[in-house]
Amino acid sequence: MPLITLVIMLSVSTVASAEDKKTPPPPVQSKAEAAQQAQQKVNGRVLKVEQNQNAYKVKVLQKSGRVVSVDVDKKSGKVSKEKKD
Numbered sequence: 001m002p003l004i005t006l007v008i009m010l011s012v013s014t015v016a017s018a019e020d021k022k023t024p025p026p027p028v029q030s031k032a033e034a035a036q037q038a039q040q041k042v043n044g045r046v047l048k049v050e051q052n053q054n055a056y057k058v059k060v061l062q063k064s065g066r067v068v069s070v071d072v073d074k075k076s077g078k079v080s081k082e083k084k085d
């Protein structure tokens with residue numbers, strides 16, 4: 001009986017930790033936070049951050065010399081797919 005209890009406890013804790021990894025990013029409340037989110041996604045130097053009502057548009061210079069624009073949603077904190085500039 002104790003072995004079954006241990007197996008159940010381990011499987012429950014594994015499910016809980018997997019759910020923790022899927023938590024969405026917090027809302028983005030400043031240009032600095034948007035720049036940080038974009039920098040983590042694209043890996044480069046932030047050149048410019050503009051904002052509109054729903055999102056921040058962040059331009060990032062990559063080491064390759066490519067400039068990439070991403071949108072960071074203000075409510076969800078999600079970074080959109082990269083677009084070429």
